[in-house]
Amino acid sequence: MTANFIDGGDADSPLRYNNGLPGFEFAGELFVNVRISDEVSAFVDVETWRGWEVRIYNAALTYKISGARLQVEAGKFAAPFGNFLPRRFAPQNFIYGYPLYNDYRTGLTVDDIPGGNAALLGGRGKAFINTGLPLMARQAYITGAQFFGQLGAFGYHLGLANGALSNPANISENKRPMIFGRVHVQPLIGLKLGASLANGGYLNGALLKTTQPDLQSEKYGQTLAGVDVEYSRGYLVFYGEGIFNRWKSPLIREPLEALAWSAEIRYKILPRFFLAARYGRIHFSEIADPTDLDADGKFTAPWEFPAWRLEPAVGFHLSRHALLKAAWQINRTGRPTGDPADNLAAMQMTVFY
Amino acid sequence: MAMFSHRCLSHLLGALLLCTFAGAGPPARAQEGYYGQLRGHVELRNPVHDDSRIVSKEISAIYQKNAAPAPLPFEPLNFVVYLDEIPLGRLIPTVEKPAARPRFVMDQKGLTFVPHVLPILAGSTVEFPNSDPVYHNVFSFSKTRTFDLGRYPTGRSKAITFNQPGLVKVYCDMHSQMNAFILVLANPYFTLSDENGNYALRDIPAGVYKVKAWFARLPEKSASVTIRPGETTTLDFVFQ
Numbered sequence: 001m002t003a004n005f006i007d008g009g010d011a012d013s014p015l016r017y018n019n020g021l022p023g024f025e026f027a028g029e030l031f032v033n034v035r036i037s038d039e040v041s042a043f044v045d046v047e048t049w050r051g052w053e054v055r056i057y058n059a060a061l062t063y064k065i066s067g068a069r070l071q072v073e074a075g076k077f078a079a080p081f082g083n084f085l086p087r088r089f090a091p092q093n094f095i096y097g098y099p100l101y102n103d104y105r106t107g108l109t110v111d112d113i114p115g116g117n118a119a120l121l122g123g124r125g126k127a128f129i130n131t132g133l134p135l136m137a138r139q140a141y142i143t144g145a146q147f148f149g150q151l152g153a154f155g156y157h158l159g160l161a162n163g164a165l166s167n168p169a170n171i172s173e174n175k176r177p178m179i180f181g182r183v184h185v186q187p188l189i190g191l192k193l194g195a196s197l198a199n200g201g202y203l204n205g206a207l208l209k210t211t212q213p214d215l216q217s218e219k220y221g222q223t224l225a226g227v228d229v230e231y232s233r234g235y236l237v238f239y240g241e242g243i244f245n246r247w248k249s250p251l252i253r254e255p256l257e258a259l260a261w262s263a264e265i266r267y268k269i270l271p272r273f274f275l276a277a278r279y280g281r282i283h284f285s286e287i288a289d290p291t292d293l294d295a296d297g298k299f300t301a302p303w304e305f306p307a308w309r310l311e312p313a314v315g316f317h318l319s320r321h322a323l324l325k326a327a328w329q330i331n332r333t334g335r336p337t338g339d340p341a342d343n344l345a346a347m348q349m350t351v352f353y
Numbered sequence: 354m355a356m357f358s359h360r361c362l363s364h365l366l367g368a369l370l371l372c373t374f375a376g377a378g379p380p381a382r383a384q385e386g387y388y389g390q391l392r393g394h395v396e397l398r399n400p401v402h403d404d405s406r407i408v409s410k411e412i413s414a415i416y417q418k419n420a421a422p423a424p425l426p427f428e429p430l431n432f433v434v435y436l437d438e439i440p441l442g443r444l445i446p447t448v449e450k451p452a453a454r455p456r457f458v459m460d461q462k463g464l465t466f467v468p469h470v471l472p473i474l475a476g477s478t479v480e481f482p483n484s485d486p487v488y489h490n491v492f493s494f495s496k497t498r499t500f501d502l503g504r505y506p507t508g509r510s511k512a513i514t515f516n517q518p519g520l521v522k523v524y525c526d527m528h529s530q531m532n533a534f535i536l537v538l539a540n541p542y543f544t545l546s547d548e549n550g551n552y553a554l555r556d557i558p559a560g561v562y563k564v565k566a567w568f569a570r571l572p573e574k575s576a577s578v579t580i581r582p583g584e585t586t587t588l589d590f591v592f593q
Contacts, residue, residue, distance in 0.1 A: 189488055189506040232488065234503035271492060271501035320494055320524060 001351050002027045002090040008329075008344035014105040014127045015307065015331045015342040026052075029089060039064045043077075057141045066149075074145040079165055080157035080182040081196040082241050083228040085140055090350035094237075094266040094276035095313035096327035097344070098138055101243050101260040104282050105132030106304045108247060108256070110167045111207035113215075116251050117303075121293050125305045125335055133166040133202065135245045135258055135282075136224065142168045142178065157182040164200035164222040166247075176201030176218035192230040199223045202247065212250070220248045235268040256303050257285035277312040306334040322351050389580035391554040391588060395432040395546050395566050398593035431470035432590070433536050434552045435543035437563040437575065456480060456512075459523070459533060461489045466523060466533030470569065472543045473535060475518045482510035490526035497521050497537060534569050566590040 003026050010020020028048040035041045045058035060075030078085050084099055086092075097103065105127035107120055114120035144161025158181045163169035165178070178200025186192050205217035226243040240263045247256040262280030269275060289301040313327035329344040455477040460467045462484040473479065481491045483505055491511070492501040497519030502511040504527070515521065518539040525531035536543075546552040559582045566574040574590045 189486070190504065232504050234505070235501070237504075268501055268503065271499045272494060317494065320522075 001029070003349050004096070005347045006344060007346075009331075009342040011342050013125055013331075013333045013335070013342050014132060015103060015309075015333065017342075017344055027090075055139075057139055068150050070147065070149045072145065072147050073159075076141050076143045076170070077146070079136075079140040079142045079161075079168065079180065079198065080146070080148065081136065081140065081165060081180065081198055081224065082226050082243070083192070083194060083230050083239055084241065088138075089352075090325075090348060091323055091352040094264070094274065094315065094325075095278055095311045096325060096346035096348050097278070097309070097311050097329050099241065099260070099262045099278065100280040100282045100307060100309050101135040101245075101258075101262075102138045103134060103309075104260075104304075104307055105134055106256075106258075106284075108133045108166075108202075108249065110173070110202060110204040113203070113208070113212065113250050114252060117254075117288050118291055118293070120249070120252060120256075120287070120303055121289055121301055124303070125333060133247075135243060135260060136165045137168050140165050140168050142180070143170050144178070146180075153186045155182075155184045155186075161200070164202035165198050165224050166222050167202045167204075169204075173207075174201040174203055174205035174217040176221055190232045194226075194228045194230075196226045196228070197224070215250060220250055222247050237266045239264040252287065254285070254287045256287070258304070259283045272317040274315045275313070276315065277310065279308070279310050281308045282306060308332055318349075321353055322349065324349050387559060387582055388556045389559055389582055390585040391434075391557060391564065391578060391580060392585055393434070393552060393588040393590065395430075395434065395550040395552065395568075395590045396592065397430060397432075397550070397568065398591060400430075401570070429469055430546065430548060430550055431468070431534075431569065432546040432550060432552065432592075433470065433472045433543060433567040434546065434554065434590070435472065435536075435538050435565055435567070436540060436554070436557070437565050439540045439542065439558075439562075458482065459535070460484050461491070461525070461531070464528055464531060466525075466531055468533070468545075470534045470536070470545065472545055473515060473537055474541050474543075475537050475539055476514070476516055477537075478512050478514045479535060480510050480512045483507055488527055489531075491523060492526050493521050493523050495519070495521045501526070536567060564588060566592075568592050 003024065005024050006017060007022035008017035008020055010016065030046045032044045033041065041062050043058055043060055044056065046054060046056050049055050056076065058077055060073050060077040062071055062073045064071050088098065107114065107123040107127050109131050110133065142161035142163065144159055146157050146159025148157040161178045161180065162172045163178055178198055180198040182194060182196040184192055184194035199221055201218050201220065202222045203217040203220055208215050208217055223246045224243060226241060228241045231238045242261040245258040249256055260280065260282040262278055264278040266274050266276040283306045284302040284304040286300040287303045289299050292299055294301050309329060309331050311327055311329045313325055315323060315325045317323055325348045327346045331342040331344065455474060457471060457473050457477055457479045459471055459479050460482055464485060471479065481502060483489045484507065486507055488504045488506060490502065490504045493499060497517050498513065498515050498521050500513050505511060515535065515537045518537045521535040521537060523533040523535060542554055542557060544552050544554055557580045559580050561577065561579050564576050564578050571592045574592065576588055578586055578588050580586055
């Protein structure tokens with residue numbers, strides 16, 4: 001169970017939180033892992049969302065075909081991409097926030113398409129009403145099936161699911177399934193290297209039919225490729241991630257690309273105390289800007305504003321099962337009309353068993 | 354104030370005994386006609402299933418090369434029986450070489466701490482080697498001794514000295530099911546029961562003592578006992 005107090009800035013940007021209003025938040029998480037037989041197990045993760053609305057994030061059956069070397073999982077499960085999702089929960093997340101690639105909402109949506117370059121460029125930095133697509137959803141739990149396993153120091157995942165990582169749909173929303181895969185290797189204890197890839201359809205074909213009856217939504221997909229590293233020794237833990245993203249949008253000729261990376265560190269200074277910080281950046285590719293919207297004399301412009309985030313935090317273990325954190329999130333977006341601050345302060349107490 | 358003095362005296366005695374004996378445990382050479390023995394049995398009436406050693410799916414995958422430990426049907430019967438206080442007049446005059454600090458080992462093996470319960474004399478040092486092919490991070494937030502050894506790999510070991518008597522709950526920061534207990538005691542008159550719950554304390558100076566039995570999950574039991582020279586006294590405990 002987790003209780004948060006959050007006070008964020010009220011600037012108009014994709015990183016604005018709760019319209020800038022300070023307040024409390026509560027989240028409950030329940031994990032149930034049932035071993036049905038030696039080969040079959042079930043895992044369910046039920047969470048409350050922004051209050052008391054209950055959501056099932058994880059509900060999957062796993063069958064061991066050949067011990068830990070080859071297993072198959074079907075249902076709804078965490079996308080095997082990068083190294084953040086498994087530790088997004090408050091007890092495992094050293095700071096309060098998520099990486100920028102989860103939080104920064106672009107001008108693309110699942111149920112509408114930009115009418116062209118000018119429309120997309122004109123909507124930059126305005127996806128703060130929570131409809132814009134991030135590179136990867138905060139809760140990237142995908143519905144499908146995967147094979148996974150461990151072969152010595154190597155681990156792998158390969159599977160099919162609905163939607164795309166920016167829109168992990170519970171039921172299929174277009175004719176294009178997502179194919180995903182991940183490999184990771186642990187060359188020595190404490191060092192883990194990973195590479196992930198996912199490609200799927202992000203548009204909601206059914207919703208688009210009303211405005212775009214001839215659109216073949218399955219033709220337009222999202223490709224996400226990432227590399228990640230985890231290193232730990234003594235009191236230090238380090239995580240790094242780099243993600244390359246490409247969307248295709250029907251009425252825009254250029255691919256819509258983005259590059260995001262983040263580096264995160266935690267250091268225990270005393271048995272109960274730790275210091276942590278994450279720094280991340282996100283950049284977007286340039287597309288044609290026939291009207292020179294930025295008035296900078298260039299006829300190309302990034303299709304979304306770049307952004308960076310620095311989030312230092314301090315954590316204190318009240319007990320083995322209770323953790324108190326304080327974090328200060330410094331957000332900046334590269335808007336040409338200034339640099340509106342969307343800083344956010346958070347206090348978080350989590351109790352876990 | 355009286356309680357404070359009592360605790361101080363108890364700690365002083367513990368330290369004095371530590372200097373007196375060569376290592377943990379009672380003196381090797383008992384003087385006939387002065388010492389007695391205490392024997393008995395500790396019973397747990399309602400044992401529970403031990404879920405703490407069932408490893409998760411994720412950990413099983415990490416640990417696949419070495420078979421994960423099989424789930425135990427019931428919790429292990431680790432009872433510690435010890436004399437709570439030794440009156441000043443009962444100090445044993447046997448003096449051997451000045452004691453080196455006793456060292457004990459609590460291994461991290463098969464994603465468990467081995468042993469699960471470790472009674473030690475105050476002032477002793479415990480080594481925590483990592484014998485697993487994964488990182489471990491031993492820590493404790495117990496008031497008796499708070500420490501965090503950080504992450505270290507296979508073959509490495511770190512040590513902690515426990516000077517203050519009391520209970521230390523030991524965990525691994527990376528594997529939440531791993532737990533163990535270190536019971537730091539003020540005098541060397543303690544023992545761990547065998548797997549059937551039987552125990553024996555030898556070479557106890559004659560006198561009247563308060564004896565305590567400790568079990569991780571339940572409140573301690575205590576009883577008063579009279580040790581007579583050359584005799585064996587029997588004392589049983591029941592936890593329910």
